[in-house]
Amino acid sequence: MPAQSVPDCEGVAPLEPLWGRSRSTPTAPWSAWTLVSPWSCPQDVLPAFTAEDFRRLPLTPAQVTIQPAAATVLINIPTITMATAAQQNLAADLLGYAVEVQATATSYSWDYGDGSAPLVTTSPGRPYPDHDVHHSYGDTGTYAITLTTTWSGQYRLAGTTTWQDIDGTATTATTTPPITAVERRSTLVAEACTSADC
Numbered sequence: 001m002p003a004q005s006v007p008d009c010e011g012v013a014p015l016e017p018l019w020g021r022s023r024s025t026p027t028a029p030w031s032a033w034t035l036v037s038p039w040s041c042p043q044d045v046l047p048a049f050t051a052e053d054f055r056r057l058p059l060t061p062a063q064v065t066i067q068p069a070a071a072t073v074l075i076n077i078p079t080i081t082m083a084t085a086a087q088q089n090l091a092a093d094l095l096g097y098a099v100e101v102q103a104t105a106t107s108y109s110w111d112y113g114d115g116s117a118p119l120v121t122t123s124p125g126r127p128y129p130d131h132d133v134h135h136s137y138g139d140t141g142t143y144a145i146t147l148t149t150t151w152s153g154q155y156r157l158a159g160t161t162t163w164q165d166i167d168g169t170a171t172t173a174t175t176t177p178p179i180t181a182v183e184r185r186s187t188l189v190a191e192a193c194t195s196a197d198c
Helices: 051-055
Strands: 018-020 033-039 063-065 070-076 079-085 086-094 097-111 120-121 141-144 144-158 166-175 179-182
Touching: 051 166, 079 097, 079 144, 086 144, 097 166
Parallel strands: 070 179
Antiparallel strands: 018 033, 063 079, 086 097, 097 120, 097 144, 141 179, 144 166
16 A cells, blocks of 8 residues: 655644455455545644524623713713733634634724614724724613624634634624713803802
8 A cells, every 4th residue: 555644734643544444244344445534634624613503602791981981971962992801812622622812903883773774884083082892872871782793703723723714793782871862952151150050
């Protein structure tokens, strides 16, 4: 039988060749040995890490920061929102194979709780004065902001260096404590306003 080269498996032990033979009945003679699979690397036969597998992982939801950092905001004034969604690295078992999974936030959907259409961005948001994710409430009321973060993923056999893309995404949701949108009116006065009636 011809010699077979042993592959370099990025520091992981390669899988030895698999040989097999068969016979048609319990009393029939065995066939000659045949090569079922040659030398191979575990990562080459690694099953696909599916979107369903990805969605079962305990991804940590993004954190939400609001400016101004108060329970009360003003209507018709931008309320600035920002997400903190660090890249996540997790360990998982894939049909007996130890794998590493990397999750990266790719988009953010902001539901500001007032019936307006969600704001979908690829930016996690920046603080004032360079803010790029914000919303102005048109009516007074109490609202909770819900952020849905979409994550893409990659996986690899533990101990190797080559990442493979996961075909699909996962989402997490974060809901803030309620905030109250109020209206403030400005009034011109002739002198300093120090009474409660101002």
